[in-house]
Amino acid sequence: MPVPGFQDMTLPMLKLAADGTTWSLADARARLAIGFQLSTEEQEELLPSGKQSRYANRVAWAKVYLERAGLIASPARGKFAITQRGREVLQHPPESITIEFLGQYPEFQEFRSRSTNQAQEKQQQPDSVQSPEEALESAYLTIRQNLASEILARVKSCSPRFFENLVVELLLQMGYGKAGGNGERVGQSGDEGIDGIISEDRLGLEMVYLQAKRWEGTVGRPEIQKFVGALHGKRARKGVFITTGSFSAEAVSYVQHIDPRIALIDGAQLADFMIDVGVGVSSSRTLELKHIDSDFFEEQDA
Incomplete structure (x- = not known):
């Protein structure tokens, strides 16, 4: 029940x-x-x-x-x-x-x-x-879900170039490249499916290669296999495939059993990550919930 x-x-x-x-x-x-x-x-x-x-x-x-x-x-x-x-x-x-x-x-x-x-x-x-606390959390989730939907709609309306820059900025804000590295957009004709590169260290010994697809539908295994081929061409070990759509079950299963390692980020996850790290959003108001500090009110024996 x-x-x-x-x-x-x-x-x-x-x-x-x-x-x-x-x-x-x-x-x-x-x-x-x-x-x-x-x-x-x-x-x-x-x-x-x-x-x-x-x-x-x-x-x-x-x-x-x-x-x-x-x-x-x-x-x-x-x-x-x-x-x-x-x-x-x-x-x-x-x-x-x-x-x-x-x-x-x-x-x-x-x-x-x-x-x-x-x-x-x-x-x-x-x-x-x-309970009052549940009601507050439910209201927060509703606001967040509406914000996520608006973010995704905005992203889909942007140009491919803007989207490629966005995913590079998102990965940097998520902590990649913090060890003195950086990131750049490289998407252009002849890029072999690589839209961005994140250098995770100052010397560029650890690289993360990105592909960004503004799709309405489902990204299937063939698209992921093309990305894997591009990674092999770069002798890369890490890749991130980001789409505004979703991934098929076959695509998700495929990346779990291959080398290089590939992370898949769909539209819903993209919006959530943007909210969590503050890319494309700003705070309008902060509500702080406080509870009683019982230790403070405990009286010590004289």
Whole structure:
């Protein structure tokens, strides 16, 4: 089953705490996973950032919301226990504890007013499933995907010469040539399929040869074989084939079993690399997420 939304976890979490003991988030995650019948794979599914599991993130946000409403307290980092208000709620428990339900408590209203206005929160959480952090990551991914599509469209509209210069600049920004080397565009009539060269060191002992193809369709094995022939003519050991299109399965399989070594970069990867290293894009705004530094607030014994 899919991982339940964080609002679906609030009531089961409060019921766990009803035993009067102090629970750790780790123990709560284990017990809730059993109740929701989640598989190991479902529990380990990562957020788009790849830094935390979706399940752990939603459990943590369920704790935050219950705590902000005063239904549980946090006696130590990663711990929680039920409060008197929480016990009163469980005397006549609702079908679920939602954001709307928690809105009856002044402390929770103040928390929401400090973090975001209600209209924004509803826009970020249209299905009441995502945690605030997930909503932010989803919005970021949407913006990035739109940017990648726009980048690729721009690249396809550029001249072959501009594209060849672009791929040389991209490889340099990715770190090739940093050891005193450089790069240059060489694409011209009679270039034998070589559009650029990156020198990885000052003496030019390690060279990377580039081919750049502005294609709408799929690059097949025959095109890669021609590039391999050009590399053999240069006695080259490394090559990068970049296209605005895609590569066939045969082309991908072919480069895995040959010498020289060849890296294939398709249109989607090209746009992602340009965003990651800042080629053809600029930052409009930076959002920095911060978490509490628990060590700072730990008081030392006199």
